Amino acid sequence: MGRNNLLLGQNAAPAIFNVATMTNYSSSDYNAFRPNAGVDASFVWAAPAPFMQADMTGPGHETALQKHEFRTLADYVKGTGQDQHSLLVDYDVFENVRRLDARDTANLQKLYRADEFDFRLKPGSAPVDRGVMLPTVTDGFTGRAPDIGALEVGQPAPHYGPR
Numbered sequence: 001m002g003r004n005n006l007l008l009g010q011n012a013a014p015a016i017f018n019v020a021t022m023t024n025y026s027s028s029d030y031n032a033f034r035p036n037a038g039v040d041a042s043f044v045w046a047a048p049a050p051f052m053q054a055d056m057t058g059p060g061h062e063t064a065l066q067k068h069e070f071r072t073l074a075d076y077v078k079g080t081g082q083d084q085h086s087l088l089v090d091y092d093v094f095e096n097v098r099r100l101d102a103r104d105t106a107n108l109q110k111l112y113r114a115d116e117f118d119f120r121l122k123p124g125s126a127p128v129d130r131g132v133m134l135p136t137v138t139d140g141f142t143g144r145a146p147d148i149g150a151l152e153v154g155q156p157a158p159h160y161g162p163r
Helices: 073-080
Strands: 006-008 017-020 032-034 043-047 066-070 094-096 118-121
Touching: 043 073, 066 073
Parallel strands: 006 032, 017 043
Antiparallel strands: 043 066, 094 118
16 A cells, blocks of 8 residues: 655645555555644554445445544554554655645745645654665665665656656
């Protein structure tokens, strides 16, 4: 399911990670999270009970999932067994990315220039070399392991659009 993702909260929704899966064998790990401050549930995991299948066709199907809410990453890992290799980060892991706050309405609707941001990870920051190998996705990584996130430190950034 989820591997090598950076999920950084910006106060748009309480939970930074909210999963509802129809299988009890879905998994998530090797991610980096920045939860929103002051929320009751930063992590939500809803899945069928172990060794059960969810019947999503009949009345009351929404009750087939067991929903668990967790305030911290440590509580979520302990309660679900998911994301055991994941970590907490903040916007300072990037070369130049300002924190977005969905409650800051003066800046929320502002148009930003793409060249004002640099989403590459800072060398030596926590997500560097903390990901997991994903065939055909993380090929060509540098260091001990792939970096968490879309851009690998030391590799040229991909070019999108016309050349």
